[in-house]
Each structure stands twice: as C-alpha cells, then as structure tokens.
Amino acid sequence: MIKLAPSILSADFSQLKDAVQILDKGGAHLVHIDVMDGHFVPNITLGPPVIKSLRKHTKLPFDVHLMISNPDQYLESFHEAGADILTVHAEACTHLHRTVQQIKKLGMKAGVALNPATDLSVLKYILPDIDMVLIMTVNPGFGGQTFIPQCLDKIRELSKYIQENQLPVEIEIDGGANLDNAEEIIKAGTNILVAGSAVYDTPNPVETIQEFIKVFSKFGE
Ligand SMILES: O=C(CO)[C@@H](O)[C@H](O)COP(=O)(O)O
Numbered sequence: 076m077i078k079l080a081p082s083i084l085s086a087d088f089s090q091l092k093d094a095v096q097i098l099d100k101g102g103a104h105l106v107h108i109d110v111m112d113g114h115f116v117p118n119i120t121l122g123p124p125v126i127k128s129l130r131k132h133t134k135l136p137f138d139v140h141l142m143i144s145n146p147d148q149y150l151e152s153f154h155e156a157g158a159d160i161l162t163v164h165a166e167a168c169t170h171l172h173r174t175v176q177q178i179k180k181l182g183m184k185a186g187v188a189l190n191p192a193t194d195l196s197v198l199k200y201i202l203p204d205i206d207m208v209l210i211m212t213v214n215p216g217f218g219g220q221t222f223i224p225q226c227l228d229k230i231r232e233l234s235k236y237i238q239e240n241q242l243p244v245e246i247e248i249d250g251g252a253n254l255d256n257a258e259e260i261i262k263a264g265t266n267i268l269v270a271g272s273a274v275y276d277t278p279n280p281v282e283t284i285q286e287f288i289k290v291f292s293k294f295g296e
C-alpha cells in the first residue's frame with residue numbers, strides 16, 4: 076500500500092491543531108513530525124510537549140522523524156508523547172542497534188533515516204530489526220527544498236534488496252516530493268511519501284492530499 080505522510084513542518088505552527096485535522100479530512104495515512112535540535116541539523120522545531128498536545132486531535136499514526144544528536148536519551152519521552160513510528164538518523168547514532176532495540180522495546184515501530192550522501196551499506200546488519208527506512212531525498216533541516224535525483228537509484232537499490240531478502244521493511248522518502256514526481260518516486264520502490272510544502276503550501280491542502288491519493292491509486296491502492 077502506498078501511503079502519504081504530510082509533514083507539518085510546512086504548516087502554520089500557530090495552527091497545528093487545524094494542520095493535523097486537515098490530514099484526517101483529506102485521507103492522509105500518517106502525520107510526519109520533524110524534530111530538529113539545532114545541532115544535528117541547522118534548524119530547531121518542536122519536541123515531545125507539542126507532539127503530546129497534538130495527540131488528542133487525531134487518531135492518525137504519528138511518524139516522528141528525529142533529526143537530533145544523541146536520540147537515545149529522548150526515546151521514552153517521544154513514546155510517552157504519542158509517537159507510533161520513531162525514526163533516528165544512522166549518522167546520529169553511535170550504537171544504532173541498541174537504539175533500535177530500545178525503540179522496539181518501548182512498543183514503537185523503528186525507522187532508520189539516511190542522509191543523501193550516506194551509503195545504503197550502513198543498513199545491511201540492521202535491516203532485519205527495523206520496520207522502515209527513511210531515505211532523505213534532500214539534506215535534512217528545512218522544508219521546501221528540491222528533490223535530489225540521484226536518490227532514485229538509492230531507492231531502487233534498497234527496494235531490490237528488500238524484495239530479494241523478503242524483509243518486511245517499508246521505504247519512506249522525505250524531501251522534495253510533489254504531484255509531478257510522485258509517480259517516479261513510487262515506481263522506484265517507495266511506499267511512504269512525505270510531502271510538506273507540496274501539501275501545505277497549496278490553496279487547498281485537503282484537495283491536494285486527495286490528488287496525491289489519486290496518483291497512488293494508479294498503483295492499485
Ligand atoms: O525532514 C524534513 C526536512 O528535514 C522533511 O520532512 C521536510 O519537512 C519535507 O518538506 P518538503 O521537502 O516536502 O517541503
């Protein structure tokens with residue numbers, strides 16, 4: 076199944092309750108929440124208290140993308156705040172396997188994100204233990220950037236490996252996705268698309284979500 080995970084990073088932060096309710100109205104599958112610490116990435120966004128306050132406004136799963144150094148010390152806080160999928164960057168984890176184990180132990184799905192320049196080989200010994208790989212298709216830190224085309228080969232290679240080894244791992248891409256490139260991204264093997272500016276920076280985000288889902292329906296969803 077192809078899923079849409081709109082990123083609230085591009086929403087109006089003074090209206091976040093409306094921003095998540097728009098996702099329910101449009102039929103999005105997940106809420107993508109970008110957590111940035113001003114250290115791992117050059118931007119600061121939000122943390123567990125904001126996530127907790129949004130939890131009561133939607134039943135959609137929270138797909139929390141941690142762009143923070145030393146995520147280990149915050150895993151419990153994000154779980155308590157209501158994260159369903161918790162994704163950490165391989166580049167930010169000294170003991171990635173331990174971090175993944177901890178996420179699973181807390182009862183969340185575990186995702187591992189890779190920056191555009193990071194090779195897929197770092198995933199080889201962790202793939203059997205995770206639920207999702209997040210391929211960054213822009214450099215993390217900001218919404219509204221342009222999709223880096225070399226990432227398509229990376230998605231294809233990962234998708235092939237996952238299929239050949241029959242692993243139950245989802246592939247999410249994040250950055251620069253829009254209605255024009257969605258088909259190509261899905262054909263490469265993606266099954267979860269994050270879209271921030273392509274949803275919220277449009278006159279009618281609810282309709283835009285429905286348009287994305289119409290594109291997904293070409294792939295049998
Ligand atoms: O994690 C990030 C950015 O670091 C993303 O989730 C962005 O929020 C995606 O925004 P668009 O590129 O779709 O506008």
Ligand SMILES: [Fe+2]
Pocket residue numbers: 082107108109140249269
């Ligand atoms: Fe993200």
